[in-house]
Amino acid sequence: MKHSLALLLSLLLCLQLGACMTPPQNLDLSLSKPTVQDKYRVTLQPMVAAIAINQLHAWQVQVTSPSGEPVLHARIAVDGGMPQHGHGLPTQPAVTQELGGGRYLMEGMKFSMTGWWEIKLKLDSAERGADAVTFNKVIALPVASKT
Amino acid sequence: MQMCRRCLLIWTLALLGVALLALAGLPELAVAGAIRAQAWSEEELAVLSSLRLSQLPPAPADPSNRFESSPAAAALGQRLFFDVRLSSNGAVACASCHDPARQFQDGRATSVGLGSGSRRAMPIAAAAHSPWLFWDGRKDSLWSQALGPLEDAAEHGGNRLRFARLLQAHYREPYEALFGPLPALDGLPQDAGPLGSGAERAAWQALDATTRDAVTRAFANLGKALAAYEKRLHHEASRLDGYLDGVVAGQPTMPAALDASEINGLRLFIGKARCISCHNGPLFTDQHFHNTGVPPRNGGAADRGRAATLATVRRDEFNCLGPYSDAVPGQCQELRFMVRQDPTLEGAFKTPGLRGVALRPPYMHAGQIATLEAVVRHYAEAPHAAVGRSELRHRQGCENGAAQALQPVELSPAEQQDLVAFLRTL
Numbered sequence: 001m002k003h004s005l006a007l008l009l010s011l012l013l014c015l016q017l018g019a020c021m022t023p024p025q026n027l028d029l030s031l032s033k034p035t036v037q038d039k040y041r042v043t044l045q046p047m048v049a050a051i052a053i054n055q056l057h058a059w060q061v062q063v064t065s066p067s068g069e070p071v072l073h074a075r076i077a078v079d080g081g082m083p084q085h086g087h088g089l090p091t092q093p094a095v096t097q098e099l100g101g102g103r104y105l106m107e108g109m110k111f112s113m114t115g116w117w118e119i120k121l122k123l124d125s126a127e128r129g130a131d132a133v134t135f136n137k138v139i140a141l142p143v144a145s146k147t
Numbered sequence: 148m149q150m151c152r153r154c155l156l157i158w159t160l161a162l163l164g165v166a167l168l169a170l171a172g173l174p175e176l177a178v179a180g181a182i183r184a185q186a187w188s189e190e191e192l193a194v195l196s197s198l199r200l201s202q203l204p205p206a207p208a209d210p211s212n213r214f215e216s217s218p219a220a221a222a223l224g225q226r227l228f229f230d231v232r233l234s235s236n237g238a239v240a241c242a243s244c245h246d247p248a249r250q251f252q253d254g255r256a257t258s259v260g261l262g263s264g265s266r267r268a269m270p271i272a273a274a275a276h277s278p279w280l281f282w283d284g285r286k287d288s289l290w291s292q293a294l295g296p297l298e299d300a301a302e303h304g305g306n307r308l309r310f311a312r313l314l315q316a317h318y319r320e321p322y323e324a325l326f327g328p329l330p331a332l333d334g335l336p337q338d339a340g341p342l343g344s345g346a347e348r349a350a351w352q353a354l355d356a357t358t359r360d361a362v363t364r365a366f367a368n369l370g371k372a373l374a375a376y377e378k379r380l381h382h383e384a385s386r387l388d389g390y391l392d393g394v395v396a397g398q399p400t401m402p403a404a405l406d407a408s409e410i411n412g413l414r415l416f417i418g419k420a421r422c423i424s425c426h427n428g429p430l431f432t433d434q435h436f437h438n439t440g441v442p443p444r445n446g447g448a449a450d451r452g453r454a455a456t457l458a459t460v461r462r463d464e465f466n467c468l469g470p471y472s473d474a475v476p477g478q479c480q481e482l483r484f485m486v487r488q489d490p491t492l493e494g495a496f497k498t499p500g501l502r503g504v505a506l507r508p509p510y511m512h513a514g515q516i517a518t519l520e521a522v523v524r525h526y527a528e529a530p531h532a533a534v535g536r537s538e539l540r541h542r543q544g545c546e547n548g549a550a551q552a553l554q555p556v557e558l559s560p561a562e563q564q565d566l567v568a569f570l571r572t573l
Contacts, residue, residue, distance in 0.1 A: 006300045033302060052240045053427065053428065053433075054428065054433065054434060056481065056484070068432065078193045085424070085538070086435075086491070087491045087538065088486070088489055089435075089486070090435045090486065091481075091484045091485065091486060092484055092485060092487055093484055094484065096268065106483025107182075107480070107483075107484065108480065108483065110484075112433040113209070113425070113433055114426055115248055116426070140193075141193040141197050142193065142197075142199075143189070143193055144189075144192040144193050144195065144196030144395050
């Protein structure tokens, strides 16, 4: 009985340790969501087919009003990092271009390791004011191919 | 509920017992069991696959050096790399500290040129995969990196006018075939440069701007030739690659390339010990900067590492956006989007790649740690940093706030030995 208790305890410990580095179960992975104060709706889309670790790449940011009207001339600041590791992004991405129709180009994105990353945007515009939104993105390795 | 758990446990133990009995009785099943014990999960296989040298993509092109793919530039760069005349005392070549017989490093804690440096010489193979060069990332290309030691008083101790004279005297033909005419140097002083002695700096200031620019351009081209040579230096596949290729291909005979201790070390490396967090990919580095609480050398002054170079690399005349770069600004993505301020970069140094690491003692950015055993012990002990904040304790935490209450990863002496055994397969 003592042995089985020890076994159970070590199993639980393993599970707990493992859980530290795996993303939380109920993480909202949606890349389209309203901002905190509901002033905007923001939709993110990576502009590469697959995000590879340590590769610079760009995203498209679509900004609309809650009712779906494109928001033009918004100012967008980018930040982020890994909440489980206590460090930020390895680069300082920036929104560099307004593409029209409420779409913006966000360049300089890079993820240096697998796991749970946060992408935090601060938005501001003359007509709707300041607001913020945080997205979750889990970066995983591709499945091992036999080549 | 309590009863159910107990039942489940008893059933599990019983089944395990039956399985063990069966294995003890049947040798062929025991072999199958041993293979299963070494089996890797789908998730682990994805990680193992990502570490193979065959998965390393070609190094990214450097748009700031349009000569980097030129065989003629590489041939010129190779001659320059081994030329001791590229120093003020005629005794120091790039190869003095980056010895090809020693993986292009020197085996010393801190390098010795004209004087003593303060950092460990880094190996060069696959360096072109790094967006930032040196332990503190103060250069953003191979060619810009190569120029630094040439004008450093403790390394080559040279100056750019002297280097232009050297090119004119000994490399005129191959240089001009690639880069065009060297500047006319008649009537100019022997020595002049913006980083040299007082006399050299004064002589440099006395030159007109056009001459300074022409001499600096010749100096930059020297770096571009060195970079073209360095870009061709690659890693050879290691014993680990043989094992990983076998495991990923599902060939049961191949895993014999590693013994049980090495395999356990690999399991720890990608699992519990979390080395893989930073030492990832085929080069075993995330190419980023981390503070892991490595103490200053011999109790010396704390080194701020990356934090001290965030401004210098942006105003370096030899960076991707500078006048001697061949890139258009839009191509300088790393420099344009580099982190400009980040408290976690205080006391942070570049994650070194680990291929061939067993043959490269001593370790860390100033050779502070003599052996791999002591390196692994450092990570197990996870001391606080002398400057900035060590990330090691962060890594053991689940959430911000909760992190501080948690202890570092526990690694038994046997586990530490296994990690070292694994590092020797690289």
